[in-house]
Amino acid sequence: MLAIARQILWNAEAFLEAAERQDLVDDRLRLGVTELIACTWLHRFLRRFREVYPSVSVELEVGLTGEIEKKLATGQIDLALQTGSFDREAGRTIHLRTYPYIWVAAPALAQANGTNRSMVNLLKGPVLTHGRNTVASKELARYAEAKRLAMNQVVYSSSLASSVQMTVDGMGFALLPAALVRDQLQSRSLVQIDIEWLPSPLEFYARFNPKRVPRFVEVAAGFAAEIANSGN
Structure with a gap:
């Protein structure tokens, strides 16, 4: 029926x-x-x-x-x-x-860290990213484990909008979808950082x-x- x-x-x-x-x-x-x-x-x-x-x-x-x-x-x-x-x-x-991912940071934080940017140095300070169970976060964990890098400075957030705002406030480097931070990159409240590793899009x-x-x-x-x- x-x-x-x-x-x-x-x-x-x-x-x-x-x-x-x-x-x-x-x-x-x-x-x-x-x-x-x-x-x-x-x-x-x-x-x-x-x-x-x-x-x-x-x-x-x-x-x-x-x-x-x-x-x-x-x-x-x-x-x-x-x-x-x-x-x-x-x-x-x-x-x-x-949607590809990129690394971003507030301009002041990016300038303070100079040009010596690598995953080894990046993971020594706060790194902001999406929820712990997302594909990108899991790939980051596998990469860090393979390279024997510490993950204790990674800050996970279930809210992408909060991650963007924390990044603008200079609270750390962030791994975020490029489309999400388009406006911030155009206004220069965030800048893109070249790092040797990125997760799958x-x-x-x-x-x-x-x-x-x-x-x-x-x-x-x-x-x-x-x-x-x-x-x-």
Whole structure:
């Protein structure tokens, strides 16, 4: 009965799409995103979605990839915009964009440390980065272990925005996605530092289960790919 009910709803939505009356689709989109997306192009995506589906409300969940993926698997959200790799199947996965990491610091801190910058010297002082269980943090830990470098000065934060502000305040060097600090680099409140090691870039994906969600979720995933590749 549930499958039949879903098919009826999909057919009704398909009828409105064929008539180009997506404005009559009255539903909700339960959206889960990571903080990097929330701090970069999320607002542009929401505006694009609202232009086409003005009667669809959006329930937004911002969290770590693991939390977003779990809620997608349990049906608590319809569309996940998250990083790979994945612990659970979703149904459909669309690649969005690759985001490289860079090392940054406040200008005064960078100048005080001169040109003798290496991972050996960097890890002797505070290093700010994202959560302990992120891919970048795990790769940093493996690198430090292989080189027998201490990790006791690494400061993990579940909030990327807080990491950026702490870096601007001169509290340490930081390993962050380049897109996140674009504005700070342009204003020179942060400067990029050349270091011999960087983690793997972040790979972002749109994920959803087409058997459990309305038709407009796939359209929304397409909008995400369009917006993600239109700029930072």
